[in-house]
Amino acid sequence: MMASNVICLLPHLDRVELVNGGELVASVSVPQAREAFSSYMRGRLAEDVPLYVQRIDAHCAVSQHLAAVRALDACYNASPPKGAIAIRRALAYAGVYYHHLEQLFFSRSSGDGGIAGLVRTDDELAAHDVLQALRRARDVVEILGGRGLTPERGIPGGVTVGIADEQLSRARDIASDLLGVALRSEEGFRAGGARWVEEQELSVPAYSLATVNDDGEASLCDGMLRIVDPKGSEVITGDASQVLPMMMEWKEDAPLRVGPLARLNAASGASTEQARELQKHLFDALGTSPIHRVAAGNWAMVIELVEAAELLSSALAGLAAGDSELHASLDEPGEGVGAIEGARGTLIHRYLLDAEGIVQEAQIVSPDSLMEADVNAALSSLIAESGPEVTDDTIERIVNTIGSYQPAYVPSAPFSLRIVRRDADGRVSQEWRRT
Amino acid sequence: MPNKKRLAFYAGSGCGGCSQSLMLSPSLATMLDGADIAFWATRSGDLTEDEISQLDDKGIDVLMFAGPVDGEASIATAKLLRRKAKRVVAYGACAHLGGLCGLTNVIPGAKLRELAERNGGFIKPLSAVIEVDYVLPGCPPPQGMVERMVKELFLADDVPDVGTVFASSKGVCAQCDRKHLNNPLEEIRRFHAAPPDPDICLLDQGYICLGPVTRGGCGAVCLEANRPCTGCAGPTAGVLDQGGAILQSLASLVPLSGDISGEKEHRVLDSIQDIVGTAYKYSAAASLLKRRVNDGE
Numbered sequence: 001m002m003a004s005n006v007i008c009l010l011p012h013l014d015r016v017e018l019v020n021g022g023e024l025v026a027s028v029s030v031p032q033a034r035e036a037f038s039s040y041m042r043g044r045l046a047e048d049v050p051l052y053v054q055r056i057d058a059h060c061a062v063s064q065h066l067a068a069v070r071a072l073d074a075c076y077n078a079s080p081p082k083g084a085i086a087i088r089r090a091l092a093y094a095g096v097y098y099h100h101l102e103q104l105f106f107s108r109s110s111g112d113g114g115i116a117g118l119v120r121t122d123d124e125l126a127a128h129d130v131l132q133a134l135r136r137a138r139d140v141v142e143i144l145g146g147r148g149l150t151p152e153r154g155i156p157g158g159v160t161v162g163i164a165d166e167q168l169s170r171a172r173d174i175a176s177d178l179l180g181v182a183l184r185s186e187e188g189f190r191a192g193g194a195r196w197v198e199e200q201e202l203s204v205p206a207y208s209l210a211t212v213n214d215d216g217e218a219s220l221c222d223g224m225l226r227i228v229d230p231k232g233s234e235v236i237t238g239d240a241s242q243v244l245p246m247m248m249e250w251k252e253d254a255p256l257r258v259g260p261l262a263r264l265n266a267a268s269g270a271s272t273e274q275a276r277e278l279q280k281h282l283f284d285a286l287g288t289s290p291i292h293r294v295a296a297g298n299w300a301m302v303i304e305l306v307e308a309a310e311l312l313s314s315a316l317a318g319l320a321a322g323d324s325e326l327h328a329s330l331d332e333p334g335e336g337v338g339a340i341e342g343a344r345g346t347l348i349h350r351y352l353l354d355a356e357g358i359v360q361e362a363q364i365v366s367p368d369s370l371m372e373a374d375v376n377a378a379l380s381s382l383i384a385e386s387g388p389e390v391t392d393d394t395i396e397r398i399v400n401t402i403g404s405y406q407p408a409y410v411p412s413a414p415f416s417l418r419i420v421r422r423d424a425d426g427r428v429s430q431e432w433r434r435t
Numbered sequence: 436m437p438n439k440k441r442l443a444f445y446a447g448s449g450c451g452g453c454s455q456s457l458m459l460s461p462s463l464a465t466m467l468d469g470a471d472i473a474f475w476a477t478r479s480g481d482l483t484e485d486e487i488s489q490l491d492d493k494g495i496d497v498l499m500f501a502g503p504v505d506g507e508a509s510i511a512t513a514k515l516l517r518r519k520a521k522r523v524v525a526y527g528a529c530a531h532l533g534g535l536c537g538l539t540n541v542i543p544g545a546k547l548r549e550l551a552e553r554n555g556g557f558i559k560p561l562s563a564v565i566e567v568d569y570v571l572p573g574c575p576p577p578q579g580m581v582e583r584m585v586k587e588l589f590l591a592d593d594v595p596d597v598g599t600v601f602a603s604s605k606g607v608c609a610q611c612d613r614k615h616l617n618n619p620l621e622e623i624r625r626f627h628a629a630p631p632d633p634d635i636c637l638l639d640q641g642y643i644c645l646g647p648v649t650r651g652g653c654g655a656v657c658l659e660a661n662r663p664c665t666g667c668a669g670p671t672a673g674v675l676d677q678g679g680a681i682l683q684s685l686a687s688l689v690p691l692s693g694d695i696s697g698e699k700e701h702r703v704l705d706s707i708q709d710i711v712g713t714a715y716k717y718s719a720a721a722s723l724l725k726r727r728v729n730d731g732e
């Protein structure tokens with residue numbers, strides 16, 4: 001692996017392998033590079049960590065930033081003041097909104113050509129409006145996080161500074177517009193993509209991991225981690241350090257799923273009113289939770305776009321400008337684990353700091369690595385169904401299946417894909433491409 | 436509107452921030468209206484060598500190249516792309532300076548003198564392997580700079596002079612409105628233990644800020660968020676080694692002790708932890724120091 005992959009590794013997968021020639025087992029493999037990441041971070045200042053990690057995947061930079069910050073809180077045994085938590089939460093929701101809108105409209109590839117095929121864009125909702133909304137969501141991230149694509153405000157123990165009054169009211173104005181775009185997107189999706197989802201029968205029973213709030217509803221930021229089995233029964237609810245060992249040594253009989261569909265399954269429902277209402281349409285069409293139809297991840301994501309906008313509005317309404325209590329004192333540095341319900345799914349960071357606050361060990365458990373087995377199970381059943389010939393239709397279905405999981409390694413619009421078949425000696429015997 | 440330009444975007448690797456920064460430009464639609472797109476590859480897998488080879492030599496008016504180059508394959512691609520483009524923009528900190536990836540050139544926790552070249556996978560700025568005509572700095576490039584590039588390169592009738600950097604020729608400090616107290620630098624502080632006073636120059640408070648040696652044009656956005664400038668826009672005009680320049684600035688702020696050994700300067704500068712990650716966060720791959728080491732100096 002080239003050295004650059006240490007920091008930019010995740011978006012680098014563009015290959016599905018049909019291993020062992022005629023056996024036709026498809027697989028994607030996510031570059032883990034755990035060692036490489038740890039060695040890259042070794043020797044770095046703890047307070048710089050949130051700045052480095054957000055460049056792992058700029059599409060999901062807010063989630064990476066906040067997961068690092070939360071792990072660093074734990075390293076310093078710090079309890080950030082309420083005001084700081086409120087800013088971080090609002091930032092998390094803005095980040096989920098930005099991510100979902102970008103993925104749904106600009107990075108997705110599904111049905112007949114991207115989300116344009118899934119969301120009916122008409123005079124009411126033109127591409128121009130969506131791009132404008134994306135820019136404005138970026139502006140909210142900038143107001144809350146300090147920089148538009150790569151936030152800077154989070155530090156161990158809190159945030160660096162509060163938000164000025166006029167900036168806060170600007171963010172509030174933008175947030176109500178963002179909710180409007182989200183609602184129109186959802187409506188457009190139901191007019192277009194919902195039927196497409198209903199037609200996609202590929203279903204993979206999986207365990208679901210998500211973060212839930214005190215009421216057991218899905219959280220798009222912090223809370224307890226919850227895993228339910230494929231039938232929806234709870235397996236464990238705990239904090240990141242309790243759940244991490246189980247996730248690292250996954251021994252269950254079905255793969256683990258994270259992200260919008262897992263949140264739909266692991267929680268009792270969405271945490272906001274309008275999103276909860278919209279979920280009813282999904283359940284009417286696809287049955288009750290848990291839902292294992294892979295393509296339903298798209299539908300769940302559109303609903304979460306609404307949820308993120310609602311949460312953002314109420315978080316901004318609760319923020320007080322000029323709050324000066326934004327940073328807690330820090331204990332001696334040590335080891336810490338922190339999780340965030342990131343846009344793509346549960347994201348866990350762990351760091352070990354020395355007495356000077358310098359990183360000794362670093363570890364990221366990303367949604368991509370968590371859902372690898374799930375994606376592979378979906379691809380295997382798809383290939384088994386499609387038969388030995390790789391046709392345009394097979395390729396399209398592979399693209400759509402991977403896309404439904406929204407992994408970080410599929411960032412481009414629409415993403416390119418190379419499918420190779422290897423012979424028994426590991427040589428590439430056939431190759432298909434889709435760009 | 437001038438004649439339609441043929442443009443291309445290529446991100447060999449990277450985090451995706453550069454392509455997003457371009458996509459978010461308010462002038463994107465105007466730019467795309469007035470241009471033909473040769474290709475828009477947001478990572479290397481989007482385009483094969485064969486596909487690039489089939490393009491006419493110099494058939495692209497402007498190629499924006501993002502991401503670092505880090506080995507034979509990516510160097511070969513960069514050279515091939517250069518043949519196909521009349522003008523090349525190093526887009527973003529990775530192409531400009533090697534970016535954060537450049538820190539992988541350095542042995543973890545290394546001292547400066549260990550900035551030595553390793554075999555294979557050594558990150559290089561784009562200008563180390565091909566001729567670069569323009570630079571759009573930043574990680575990712577701030578919106579103001581992207582706008583300037585789009586206007587000057589794609590919307591104006593005249594093309595900018597070769598060598599143009601689409602950022603201010605002044606430092607970040609010029610856009611930072613913190614008060615200066617001209618305090619001497621007695622000790623180095625780290626801002627996570629207690630965030631700095633948001634109204635006073637960070638250097639005056641003992642925090643390392645790369646503002647004085649970094650090109651402005653970003654609106655000092657990190658300072659607004661009460662974080663120091665970490666130098667993403669690269670060195671100011673005329674400064675070759677950004678890290679060396681900030682260390683020199685810091686040394687000049689340490690009050691003279693009258694002691695010829697410079698013991699006090701050493702004590703203050705030696706207390707800087709992760710000196711490479713601090714002074715060369717985005718520019719380790721473009722640093723002059725490794726050349727000195729390699730030259731045996």
Ligand code: SF4
Pocket residue numbers: 607608609611612613635636637638639644645646647655658664
């Ligand atoms: S050194 Fe930093 S804080 Fe001080 S004026 Fe320059 S940019 Fe602002």
Ligand code: SF4
Pocket residue numbers: 573574577607649650651653654655656657658663664665666667668669
């Ligand atoms: S303040 Fe410095 S690090 Fe921040 S965006 Fe500007 S040049 Fe980059």
